[in-house]
Amino acid sequence: MILLHPSSPSPNRPLTLESPGTFAALMDLYEQNYIGIRRLLPVMPSTPVHRVSRTPGGLDLHFHLVERSRYTSELILTYQFDQKEGAFIAEPNLRIRVYHDARQAEVLAAHPRHYPPLATHPRSCWAHGPHLPNRWRINRFLYKWLSYCLHQGHRFAESLDPPG
DSSP: OOOOOTTSOBTTBOOOOOOTTSHHHHHHHHHHHHHHHHHHOSSOOSSOOEEEEOOTTSOOEEEEEEEEOSSEEEEEEEEEEEOGGGOEEEEEEEEEEEETTTTEEEEEEEOOTTSOOEESSOGGGGGGOOOHHHHHHHHHHHHHHHHHHHHHTOOOOSOOSOOO
16 A cells, blocks of 8 residues: 655645755755855865955855865855945855755855844754754745845856966
8 A cells, every 4th residue: 555645746736845944845945055056156166265256236245165175165155245444244144065965055154134143053953953944044045045146147257266
């Protein structure tokens, strides 16, 4: 006997993606974020760099590769808003881990200006569960923001490695 899951497709019901907010949907979102990052940044640099993408009429998008290893990269994507005396505010200031082998990307931390900082992987987090709703919300934001940046025409050069 075959047991059908309530979300299994049937002749009267089309196949749909996993329910938003579920772990399976989060994994799908990580994959979509990876695709967006690779469209924005076709070639991942091999060493830490900082680059800026400029588009007419848009904000400058800042990319900073923090760390690169064989299977992962950590990067920061943000806008920078000028303040008084040469200071700036970075927002949304997302720290992202890219898993090259799994072809996924997830937000590790966010520092929104009007909300408390969000870390999706603090040590204490796993003692009480993985806080799926927070991970879903901030990674959904990354997905939408990447789509917006790509629509504006942001791209980073094919070769981001420093000459030498």
